[in-house]
Amino acid sequence: MTGATGAEVEVDTETGRVTVTRLVNVADLGRPINPDIVESQLSGAAIMQLGFTMSEKMEFSAGACTNPSLADYKIPGMLDIPTGIENEAVDAEQGSGPFGAKGVGESGTFGVSPAVANAIDDAVGVRLTSLPLTAEAVYRALREKQGNPLID
Amino acid sequence: MSSVQRTIQFKLNGEAVSADIAPHWNVVELLQNCFGLFGARESCGQGMCGCCTVLVNGTAVSGCLYLAAFAEGADVRTVEQPTAGASLDAVQEAFIESGAFQCGFCTPGFVLMTRQLLDENPSPTDNDIRHYLSGNLCRCAAYPEIIAAVKLAAQKRARR
Numbered sequence A: 001m002t003g004a005t006g007a008e009v010e011v012d013t014e015t016g017r018v019t020v021t022r023l024v025n026v027a028d029l030g031r032p033i034n035p036d037i038v039e040s041q042l043s044g045a046a047i048m049q050l051g052f053t054m055s056e057k058m059e060f061s062a063g064a065c066t067n068p069s070l071a072d073y074k075i076p077g078m079l080d081i082p083t084g085i086e087n088e089a090v091d092a093e094q095g096s097g098p099f100g101a102k103g104v105g106e107s108g109t110f111g112v113s114p115a116v117a118n119a120i121d122d123a124v125g126v127r128l129t130s131l132p133l134t135a136e137a138v139y140r141a142l143r144e145k146q147g148n149p150l151i152d
Numbered sequence B: 001m002s003s004v005q006r007t008i009q010f011k012l013n014g015e016a017v018s019a020d021i022a023p024h025w026n027v028v029e030l031l032q033n034c035f036g037l038f039g040a041r042e043s044c045g046q047g048m049c050g051c052c053t054v055l056v057n058g059t060a061v062s063g064c065l066y067l068a069a070f071a072e073g074a075d076v077r078t079v080e081q082p083t084a085g086a087s088l089d090a091v092q093e094a095f096i097e098s099g100a101f102q103c104g105f106c107t108p109g110f111v112l113m114t115r116q117l118l119d120e121n122p123s124p125t126d127n128d129i130r131h132y133l134s135g136n137l138c139r140c141a142a143y144p145e146i147i148a149a150v151k152l153a154a155q156k157r158a159r160r
Helices: A035-054 A112-124 A135-145 B027-035 B090-098 B107-120 B126-132 B143-159
Strands: A002-011 A018-028 A084-089 B006-012 B015-021 B053-056 B059-062 B075-077
Touching: A002 A112, A018 A035, A018 A112, A035 A084, A035 A112, A035 B143, A112 A135, B015 B027, B027 B053, B053 B107, B059 B107, B090 B107, B090 B143, B107 B126, B107 B143, B126 B143
Parallel strands: A018 A084, B006 B075
Antiparallel strands: A002 A018, B006 B015, B053 B059, B053 B075
């Protein structure tokens, strides 16, 4: 399976906060047997990956997870999803699959993190290479770029 | 199973019932242990996710944080509540027709909250829906479909 994502973001350079305003997900999944479910799978997978991209991080201290709750480990809610989200399956046929299908599920996850990181780079010129792309990470990178890095 | 320490009486989905409960039980434990109702599910146990939503005296509460003892004398309604006449109500139909779930774990909470939203605001905007349902989490992230389902349910209700 192949998946690709395009992202449009807004970056608040004062706080580092990133808002994903548009997310376009496309995948080659063979022939979509149930197009509605395919779209729901692509969209759901992309939003789940958006959580890993923007906020979800397990914190460990002395081998123990210190944020094992939904209060401290934030997964996307309704207010965290982009207002513009589009999902599409490319025309394809998998000869060896049932009715030409390959399968869909997490195909929507593949491109999300690099697409958002690339969009941030395009917007404010900082390249982040580890997840999640939190406001703190973006702000630290912006300060470093200005030659005035934050001291821990 | 914990030792029973008191008996409470309340209305469950319109019927007068009584239940023997332990004092530390929450409403989810009450519904599951005494009545075999599994529509309200405990997920986070912190009131963060909305999966355990039930209506107590007409208001949505987190069943995981609401002590069963406080249900004494109350009117408790769950997603299992039979709907008048029809087998499904407009909200349930709209969720099915819009494909507004994948695994379905969070769906009872979303259905109850959507009914409450549409009772308060019969024609909500996208923004109204997003804010009203922001306390319900869906790990499968069927959020765009849920927003569509709420709007479809509003249309169905207006036609009935």
